[in-house]
Amino acid sequence: MASLGETSYKLAKEAKRTADLLVSPYNEDHVQSICREIRMLHTKAESILKSMRDNQDVSMDSEDRKSQLAQLVLHHAAVKHNKRVLFAYHRQRMDKLKELSWDVGRQGEYQREIKSALGPQEHRFLEQYGEMIATYKQSFLEIDLGGNGGVGLIPPKDLFIEVRVLKEIGEIHTEYGVLNLVKGNQYYVRRSDVESLIKAGYLKHVS
Secondary structure (H helix, E strand, C coil): CCCCCHHHHHHHHHHHHCCCCCCCCCCHHHHHHHHHHHHHHHHHHHHHHHHHHHCCCCCCCHHHHHHHHHHHHHHHHHHHHHHHHHHHHHHHHHHHHHHHHHHCCCCCCCHHHHHHCCCHHHHHHHHHHHHHHHHHHHHHCCCCCCECCECCCCCCCCCEEEEEECCCCEEEEECCEEEEECCCCEEEEEHHHHHHHHHCCCEEECC
């Protein structure tokens, strides 16, 4: 049996390790395991509290009472830690989905890969948030608000940048010819040629 907080620690490490990816697969097993641990800790805490109430009129050894209080503090701290990890994990994923909804768009070439990595609730969120963005953009058709190849509202600082390939891409066609992007390599390229790949998580801008 895993020790208290072990699964939440693994989930937090996973979130940090995959922060630069397009969208990492939703870890349903870890999430459900943490939820079960929270329920178990709540049940134990309620049992300790009931025991303390039932025995409050009975003389109890001070060491026993201190031990029960220590267990309550431990359970409360573990529950709080687990909840914070779950909140942080889902907030990071939600922010990534919002960013992708603006930058990649609902009909982008990476939609299949994105959707295959989502949890059930995330599918619903992505669909509803995408509909909201599409409705909003209809009011500003003359302005590039990003997504589906748009460069967005932030002007580039440099025409050429250095990028590192995070995922195998292969050949792409640019104004200067064919560029073969191999995972792990770094390239000095024109920003406009790789902007969408950076936003989709295939490339990382090396500052």
